[in-house]
C-alpha cells in the first residue's frame with residue numbers, strides 16, 4: 001500500500017518552500033501532500049526556475065506514488081502576501097494552521113507521517129501565538145506529557161532531556177521524574193522505531209565535569225545518578241552521567257546507540273558540527289511519526305536557489321522508513 005506523507009514547508013518567507021519545490025523534482029514511492037499556500041509555492045518554483053504542478057489533494061482517492069515535478073496539495077490561505085526573505089507576523093497564524101491540520105490528520109491516520117520544514121518561532125510568537133517548537137506543539141496537540149527531541153546523523157544520535165526552555169530553568173527541570181520518562185521513551189523508541197534490541201544510552205551530566213564529585217554542582221549525585229540506577233534495575237543499559245566534553249569523544253560515541261544531553265545546546269552543536277545538512281530531527285514518544293530538518297528558516301537564502309535540500313531529503317527518507325516500519329508491525 002502506498003503511504004501518504006504530509007509536508008509542511010513552515011515559515012513561508014524562509015527556505016522551507018524552496019526545499020519542498022526541490023524535493024518535488026524527483027519521483028517518490030509515496031504520495032507527498034504539501035500543506036501550504038499553493039500560490040506561494042508556485043511563485044517560489046518560478047523564482048527557482050523549477051517546474052511544479054500542484055494537484056489538489058483528494059482524500060477519497062487511493063494514494064499514488066508522487067511523479068517528478070508534482071505534489072499533492074492542501075491549499076492554505078496566508079493573511080499577507082509572502083515576500084521571500086521578509087518575515088511578516090501576519091502570516092504566523094497560517095504556519096500554525098498548517099501544523100494543526102497535519103497533526104490532526106496524522107492522528108486520525110489520514111497521513112502516515114509528517115515532515116516539517118523550518119518555522120520561525122519568534123514570528124509565530126509575534127503573531128500572538130505562544131510557540132516554542134514543533135516538538136512541544138505536537139506534544140500539546142496529542143496530549144503527550146513527555147515528548148523527546150532526538151537528532152540523528154550518520155554515527156550519532158543525540159536526544160535531549162529538556163528542549164526549548166531558557167537556560168536559567170534547565171537545572172530545575174532536571175528531575176528524577178523527567179529523566180525516568182525521557183529515558184523510557186528514548187529506550188522504547190530506539191527498540192521499536194530503530195530495531196535496536198538492547199540500546200546503549202550514554203547520559204551527559206549537567207554540570208562541568210559532571211559535577212566533579214559535587215564540587216561543581218550536585219545534580220549528578222542527587223538526581224541523575226539515582227535516576228539512572230533505578231532505570232538500570234529495569235534492564236536498561238545506561239552509561240553515565242559522564243562529563244559532556246568527555247562523552248562526546250569518539251571513543252565513547254563508537255559504543256553509543258544514543259546520547260542523552262541534558263539541554264539543547266549541550267548536545268545539538270556537536271551533532272550539527274558532525275552532520276549539518278545530513279541530520280534529521282525525529283520526535284519520539286508521540287502518537288504520530290514526525291521528522292524535520294536540522295536547520296532554520298535561513299531567510300538570507302530564500303528564493304535564491306542556494307539552499308541545500310539535503311536535510312529535508314533525509315527527513316523524508318527517515319519518515320518513509322519509520323512509516324513503513326510502523327505499518328509492518330501494525331499489519332503483523
Ligand SMILES: NC(=O)c1ccc[n+]([C@@H]2O[C@H](COP(=O)([O-])OP(=O)(O)OC[C@H]3O[C@@H](n4cnc5c(N)ncnc54)[C@H](O)[C@@H]3O)[C@@H](O)[C@H]2O)c1
Nearest residue numbers: 117118119120121122292293295296297298300301307308
Ligand atoms: N526545524 C525548525 O523549525 C527550526 C530549526 C532550527 C531553527 N529554526 C528557526 O530558524 C530561525 C533562524 O535561525 P538561525 O538563523 O539561527 O539558523 P538558520 O539555520 O536559519 O541559519 C543559520 C545559517 O545557516 C545557513 N543555512 C541554514 N539552512 C541552510 C540550508 N538548508 N542550506 C544552506 N545554508 C543553510 C543560513 O543561510 C545561515 O547562514 C529561528 O527562528 C529558529 O527558531 C527552526
Ligand SMILES: N[C@H](C(=O)O)[C@H](O)COP(=O)(O)O
Nearest residue numbers: 133134135136281292293294
Ligand atoms: N533545535 C531544533 C533543531 O535544531 O532542529 C529546532 O529548534 C527545531 O525544533 P522543533 O523541531 O521542535 O521545531
